[in-house]
Amino acid sequence: MADMYCGNCKRMVGTKKNLTGGIVCILIGLALLLFIPMIGLILGPVFGLIGIVLLIAGGKRCSVCGGKNISRVNPDAASDSSNSNSNSSP
Ligand SMILES: [Zn+2]
Numbered sequence: 182m183a184d185m186y187c188g189n190c191k192r193m194v195g196t197k198k199n200l201t202g203g204i205v206c207i208l209i210g211l212a213l214l215l216f217i218p219m220i221g222l223i224l225g226p227v228f229g230l231i232g233i234v235l236l237i238a239g240g241k242r243c244s245v246c247g248g249k250n251i252s253r254v255n256p257d258a259a260s261d262s263s264n265s266n267s268n269s270s271p
Contacts, residue, residue: 187243188250195244196251206232 187194210228213221243251 185241185243185251185253187245187248188252189246189248190243194251196241197244199242200236203232203234203236206235208232 185194185196186192206228210221210225210232213228214225215221241251242249
């Protein structure tokens with residue numbers, strides 16, 4: 182499904198989910214809870230929260246270049262110029 186516009190590729194691209202980092206963080210938290218109860222009780226939830234944040238924030242990436250500079254719609258179709266990007270490309 183090529184339904185996302187990549188600002189780097191300048192075209193519609195497909196997306197892929199990068200879930201590895203978040204899953205690894207959650208697994209590290211679980212391992213800490215299981216094997217090191219004293220420290221794991223403190224660090225386990227921290228790693229779990231970081232993993233969940235990574236799963237949500239670092240979700241979609243461009244499947245061509247792997248960049249996160251993607252938007253849901255083509256900027257040619259959407260005339261809403263309310264982006265706060267400060268690209269130095271005239
Ligand atoms: Zn791209």
